[in-house]
Each structure stands twice: as C-alpha cells, then as structure tokens.
Amino acid sequence: MSAPARRRPGRDAIDRWTPAVRAFYEAHRSISIFVGTAVVGAILPIVVLIPPLSGFLPQTVWVDTFAGAGIFVLLALGLNVVVGLAGLLDLGYAAFFAIGAYAYALSASSFTNVHIPFWPMLLIGAFVAATFGVLLGAPTLRLRGDYLAIVTLGFGEIVPVVFTNSDELTNGTNGIAGVDRPTLPGIVFGSSDPWPFYIVILAIIALVLIFLYRLQNSRLGRAWMAIREDELAAASSGVNTVTTKLLAFALGASTAGFAGVFSAGRLVFVSPDQFGFTVSFTILAMLVLGGMGNMWGVALGAFTLFIVQSVFLKQLTNFVHPLGLPIISNIDFVQYQFLLYGIALVVMMLLRPEGFFPNVRRRRELHQAAPSEGSPEGIDAAGALQ
Amino acid sequence: MIDSHLVATLTQQFFNALTLGAIYALVALGYTMVYGIIELINFAHGDVFMVGAFVALAFLSTIGFTRSISDPLQLILVLVGTFGVTMIVLGTIGVGIERFAYRPLRNAPRLAPLITAIGVSFILQNVVQAWQGPSPVPTPQLLSPQVRFGLFGADIAVLSIVILGITLALMIALQLFVGRTRLGRAMRSTAQDREAAQLMGVDINTTIAITFFLGSALAGAAGIVYGLYFGSIQFNLGFFSGLKAFTAAVLGGIGNTVGAALGGFIIGFIEVGAVQVGLSRWSEALVFAVLIIVLVFRPAGLLGQQLGERA
Numbered sequence: 001m002s003a004p005a006r007r008r009p010g011r012d013a014i015d016r017w018t019p020a021v022r023a024f025y026e027a028h029r030s031i032s033i034f035v036g037t038a039v040v041g042a043i044l045p046i047v048v049l050i051p052p053l054s055g056f057l058p059q060t061v062w063v064d065t066f067a068g069a070g071i072f073v074l075l076a077l078g079l080n081v082v083v084g085l086a087g088l089l090d091l092g093y094a095a096f097f098a099i100g101a102y103a104y105a106l107s108a109s110s111f112t113n114v115h116i117p118f119w120p121m122l123l124i125g126a127f128v129a130a131t132f133g134v135l136l137g138a139p140t141l142r143l144r145g146d147y148l149a150i151v152t153l154g155f156g157e158i159v160p161v162v163f164t165n166s167d168e169l170t171n172g173t174n175g176i177a178g179v180d181r182p183t184l185p186g187i188v189f190g191s192s193d194p195w196p197f198y199i200v201i202l203a204i205i206a207l208v209l210i211f212l213y214r215l216q217n218s219r220l221g222r223a224w225m226a227i228r229e230d231e232l233a234a235a236s237s238g239v240n241t242v243t244t245k246l247l248a249f250a251l252g253a254s255t256a257g258f259a260g261v262f263s264a265g266r267l268v269f270v271s272p273d274q275f276g277f278t279v280s281f282t283i284l285a286m287l288v289l290g291g292m293g294n295m296w297g298v299a300l301g302a303f304t305l306f307i308v309q310s311v312f313l314k315q316l317t318n319f320v321h322p323l324g325l326p327i328i329s330n331i332d333f334v335q336y337q338f339l340l341y342g343i344a345l346v347v348m349m350l351l352r353p354e355g356f357f358p359n360v361r362r363r364r365e366l367h368q369a370a371p372s373e374g375s376p377e378g379i380d381a382a383g384a385l386q
Numbered sequence: 387m388i389d390s391h392l393v394a395t396l397t398q399q400f401f402n403a404l405t406l407g408a409i410y411a412l413v414a415l416g417y418t419m420v421y422g423i424i425e426l427i428n429f430a431h432g433d434v435f436m437v438g439a440f441v442a443l444a445f446l447s448t449i450g451f452t453r454s455i456s457d458p459l460q461l462i463l464v465l466v467g468t469f470g471v472t473m474i475v476l477g478t479i480g481v482g483i484e485r486f487a488y489r490p491l492r493n494a495p496r497l498a499p500l501i502t503a504i505g506v507s508f509i510l511q512n513v514v515q516a517w518q519g520p521s522p523v524p525t526p527q528l529l530s531p532q533v534r535f536g537l538f539g540a541d542i543a544v545l546s547i548v549i550l551g552i553t554l555a556l557m558i559a560l561q562l563f564v565g566r567t568r569l570g571r572a573m574r575s576t577a578q579d580r581e582a583a584q585l586m587g588v589d590i591n592t593t594i595a596i597t598f599f600l601g602s603a604l605a606g607a608a609g610i611v612y613g614l615y616f617g618s619i620q621f622n623l624g625f626f627s628g629l630k631a632f633t634a635a636v637l638g639g640i641g642n643t644v645g646a647a648l649g650g651f652i653i654g655f656i657e658v659g660a661v662q663v664g665l666s667r668w669s670e671a672l673v674f675a676v677l678i679i680v681l682v683f684r685p686a687g688l689l690g691q692q693l694g695e696r697a
Contacts, residue, residue: 089497150632154633157674162671338511346505
C-alpha cells in the first residue's frame with residue numbers, strides 16, 4: 001500500500017491549514033496567544049458536557065473548578081519565571097500569593113471597613129507582592145542553589161505565621177471573611193455564578209501569557225537563562241546579575257500577587273491556612289511535571305494537576321464503585337486521595353523526569369552535557385562529609 | 387544577689403532545650419548526610435522520622451511493654467531492643483526509598499528527585515494515617531518522666547539525661563564510622579567526587595545505600611526518642627519537625643555532620659528560649675528568621691566551607 005492511498009481528506013486540510021496558522025502565529029504572536037486562550041476557554045466548558053466528564057460534576061461546578069485551576073495556572077507561570085527561567089529555586093512561593101490575597105482582603109472587606117475597588121487593587125496587590133519579592137531577594141542574592149531554597153522556604157513559613165499572629169489586623173486563624181467581590185457595570189459577580197470569574201481569570205491569564213512570552217524572548221529573558229546556566233559566565237558577559245535576579249523575584253511575586261487578589265475576590269475569604277507549605281509544593285510539582293522553563297507546558301501541567309487533584313481523586317469513588325470490581329469497590333478513595341496523589345507524583349516523575357513538555361533548550365543542554373556535570377550548584381566540594 | 391527561682395527555671399529550660407535539640411540533631415544528621423552525598427533535599431526524611439516513632443510503638447506493643455519500667459536492667463534491655471529493631475527497620479525503609487524513588491533519577495534534572503521526595507512524604511504520611519488513624523496516639527514512656535533529680539533548685543527528668551546520652555553515643559558512633567572505617571571513607575570520597583571515587587573502586591550504589599541506611603536509622607532513633615519524651619505521636623509530626631531539622635542542617639552548614647548536630651541544638655535553644663520569653667506562637671518564625679540572618683552573613687552556614695565563585 002502506498003502512502004497517498006491512506007491519506008484522509010481531514011489530514012489534507014490540516015496539512016494545508018497548518019502553514020497558514022503558523023504564518024499567522026509568527027506574524028501576530030500576541031493576538032494568537034489571546035485567540036488561543038479564548039478558544040481553549042470556549043472549548044473547556046463544552047467538553048465537560050460530554051460523558052464521562054459530565055458524570056463527574058455539573059457544568060457550573062466544572063466552570064468554577066476551572067476558575068480555581070486558572071489561579072494555579074497563573075501561580076505556575078509566575079514561579080516559572082523564578083525557577084524555570086532564572087533558575088532560582090523558590091520553595092516559599094505561596095507567601096507572595098498570601099501577600100496578594102491579604103493586600104486585597106485588608107483594603108476591600110467589611111472586616112477593615114475599607115472598600116477599594118477590585119480592579120485597581122489587582123495592580124496594587126501585584127505591586128505589594130513584587131515589593132516583598134525584592135525585599136526577600138535583596139539579602140539572599142549571595143546564596144546559591146539549595147541555600148536559597150531553604151531561605152525561601154523559611155520565608156514561606158514566616159508569612160502565614162505573621163498573618164496568624166497579628167490578630168488585631170488580620171483576625172488570626174479565623175481569617176478575614178466578607179471580602180468584596182469584583183464589580184463591573186452590568187455584570188454580577190455572584191456566589192452561584194462562576195462564569196464572570198472564569199472569564200476574568202482567562203483574560204488575566206491571556207495578558208500574563210503575552211507579557212511573559214514577550215519577556216522570555218527579550219534581553220532580560222536571555223539574561224535569566226544565562227544566569228540559570230552559569231552565573232559567573234553571565235556576569236562576565238556583562239549581565240547585571242543583581243538587577244536581573246531581583247527582577248525575576250519581583251515579576252514572579254507580582255504574578256502571585258495577581259493570583260492572590262483574584263483568589264480573595266473569588267472566595268470572599270482569606271485565612272492563613274490557604275497558603276501553607278503544601279501550596280508552594282503543589283505549584284512546584286506543577287512546574288516540574290509540566291516541564292520547567294516551558295511556559296505552555298507549565299500552564300498545562302498546572303491545569304492538569306489541579307484537575308486531577310480536585311476532581312478526579314475526589315470523584316474516584318463514585319466513578320469506580322459502579323464498575324462493580326471486587327475488593328476495589330469497598331475502598332473509599334477520598335480517604336486515600338493524598339496517598340494516590342503522592343503515588344502519582346512519584347510515578348509521573350519516574351516516567352518523565354524532565355516533565356511532560358520539556359523546554360527545548362534545557363533538553364538539549366541536558367542531553368548533550370556529559371553525565372559528569374551532575375553537580376551543578378557549586379556546593380559539591382564543600383558538601384563533602386567532614 | 388542571684389534570683390534562685392530564675393536559676394532553677396533556666397536550668398530546667400536548659401535541659402529542655404538540650405533534649406529537644408538532640409532530637410532535631412539526630413534528624414538533621416540524616417538530611418546532611420544525604421545532601422552531602424547526592425545533593426538531594428530529602429523531604430521524605432521528616433516522615434521517615436515519624437515512621438520511626440510508630441515502628442517503635444508497634445514493636446513495644448508487640449512485646450508487651452506499654453508502661454514505665456522500674457527495673458533498670460530490664461529497662462536497658464528493652465531500650466536496646468527497641469533501638470536495634472527500629473533502627474534496622476527504618477534503615478531498610480530508607481534504602482528502599484532510595485532504590486525506588488531516587489536512584490532511577492540520579493542523572494535526571496535536579497528537581498525531579500525533589501518532587502519524588504515530596505511524593506514519598508505524602509505516601510508515608512498517608513500510609514501511617516491509614517494504619518494508626520489521624521488522631522494523636524499515646525506512646526509508652528518506658529522511663530517515667532516523673533523520675534527526677536534536683537540540680538540548682540530545678541527538677542531535671544532522668545529521661546532527659548538518658549536521651550542526651552543515647553543521642554551523643556549515636557553521634558559519636560556515626561562520627562567514628564564516617565571518619566575511621568573503610569565504608570566511611572567511601573562515603574566521604576563519593577560525596578567529594580562521585581566519578582573519581584568510582585574510578586578508585588568505590589561501589590557508588592552500595593555507598594549511597596549505606597548512607598541512606600545510616601541516615602534513616604538515625605531518624606528512626608530520633609522517632610523513638612520523640613515518643614519517649616513527649617508521650618504522644620501523630621501521623622503528621624514528621625513534616626514540621628523535618629522542616630526544622632533541615633533548617634538545623636543548613637544552619638550548621640549542610641553536608642557537615644558536626645554542623646548538623648550544632649544546628650539542631652541551636653534550634654532547640656531558640657525554640658525553648660522563645661517559649662521562655664513568652665513568644666511561643668512566634669517560635670517557628672524565629673527559627674527561620676535566625677536561619678535567614680545567619681545565611682545572609684555566612685552564606686554556607688556556620689561550619690560550612692566558604693566557597694568562592696564556582697570556577
């Protein structure tokens with residue numbers, strides 16, 4: 001059988017249209033990203049009407065879940081700047097998420113009796129988070145690799161503790177309830193209707209994607225990657241490592257600030273336990289699973305992991321029991337969801353250690369580098385047992 | 387004129403800090419050894435410590451010792467048995483974790499084993515939760531904390547002294563093992579340069595496995611000590627204790643076993659000090675704040691070798 005005989009008309013159309021789409025994408029990248037996000041955003045609520053997905057949750061709950069997933073897509077995109085592009089391992093990223101959320105909750109809720117509108121606060125929250133990003137970044141510039149990791153981890157622990165213990169200001173462990181919802185003329189951001197939130201988070205994601213895409217291919221983006229690969233060589237080539245690293249911290253933190261303000265406005269409630277260590281870890285896992293450094297992979301990884309964690313693992317019991325398999329039918333999977341999550345993390349990592357969509361440049365480096373380059377962080381000799 | 391009440395309180399708190407610090411130090415040793423040899427922040431290590439506490443509990447209930455023992459000879463025998471069994475079981479678990487979750491990723495990007503470590507941490511916590519339930523479980527305090535002796539007007543529990551003795555003995559044993567034996571030399575050479583060590587005939591896989599065995603066994607010992615001292619354990623205790631122990635390892639200079647022990651005791655003193663001055667709610671924040679300040683001025687930890695820019 002010859003190849004042309006098997007060609008289907010659909011395949012021909014795809015072949016004919018692919019170059020056209022590609023050419024449009026090359027010429028109008030920002031518009032393409034916007035259109036692409038809109039298309040994905042339009043398809044998702046339709047896909048969930050199809051079985052078996054429709055069996056898990058009703059459509060509005062799905063859309064609400066997607067709005068929640070959008071927050072984590074944003075967080076993963078922001079952390080990707082810090083860890084994936086600039087190579088600074090940040091284990092306390094949820095702190096900036098918390099700072100954004102509390103910035104909004106303190107300036108727009110019945111608790112403080114201040115009511116600044118949502119939209120300017122979106123920017124102010126991001127700015128406040130970025131300021132803290134620089135405050136954390138500045139003293140830690142000298143630290144390398146895992147020392148930086150533990151300091152950021154410590155920062156990530158301190159921030160919720162501060163919010164918990166400053167009772168008069170933040171209502172402590174109980175958190176701040178009655179945070180203002182966003183307002184727009186003609187649109188009601190109600191508790192029962194997830195659609196406005198879904199559309200807003202899609203718009204924020206599209207803007208952040210365009211911004212980060214342009215940034216990553218700019219002089220600054222190349223400087224980040226240079227620092228990630230070899231800080232000394234980058235510095236010798238004229239990269240100002242101080243401002244470059246601080247910008248990575250600031251931009252990563254500001255994205256988390258966006259996510260925090262949006263999250264506070266959506267849940268109308270903030271409390272310190274929403275921003276614990278597990279959140280930082282989950283975002284990092286999303287990053288690594290998606291393929292660090294590749295913003296599309298990271299966004300997809302965040303979306304997938306969020307859906308797996310918040311829908312499939314929770315609904316597994318309802319899904320498996322009707323199958324009537326022996327033994328398994330008696331297991332309550334909800335009880336074991338974190339066990340399954342742990343197993344899933346280990347198995348996925350063992351199967352795809354570089355993530356599902358590795359960054360092309362990183363993959364090339366990893367596979368061309370000699371295996372003896374296995375100790376990249378420069379603490380190797382000092383790390384010897386003494 | 388020295389306030390005798392104050393002296394008594396401080397003496398009391400001094401021993402509390404030493405005992406708490408000893409537990410952190412034992413756990414920190416495992417972090418620092420693993421980091422020294424494969425440069426992995428083994429986030430599952432805190433949970434290995436927690437499993438150690440539960441294995442000791444299971445062992446003691448199996449052999450039927452669930453309350454304090456007054457006969458010293460019997461007490462020593464039971465303690466030796468508990469430590470022996472728990473440390474061997476935990477060492478084996480540690481080797482198993484390394485074999486299945488870390489070894490396949492030894493040449494993968496650095497963050498990959500970090501994520502599997504987090505996965506293993508979730509698995510251990512949830513297995514123990516399924517096994518022993520989510521609420522705190524009382525543990526047998528083989529040596530009653532009521533057995534005390536007086537010192538500067540304070541009542542010091544003999545238990546604290548026993549714990550300190552056991553911890554110091556284990557640390558000295560580890561130091562001798564790493565410093566004086568052939569296997570210890572293999573560990574040090576692997577930590578320094580894995581390829582060169584391999585060329586000199588060191589079996590890398592075995593050496594790394596032994597490192598995990600020792601580190602996990604020490605975490606198991608710390609788990610027993612925790613149960614003996616606090617009298618109650620819970621499936622999620624490993625997470626924060628592990629975090630603080632890792633902080634101790636970094637504080638002392640990660641990769642340095644003496645530094646890890648020093649860091650553990652420092653953190654014990656910070657925590658007890660915070661409680662003493664009425665800042666117990668801030669003790670965690672204080673621990674991390676001290677860590678950040680130390681690292682800002684000594685970026686490689688207190689006893690870590692200061693390296694210049696990487697050549």
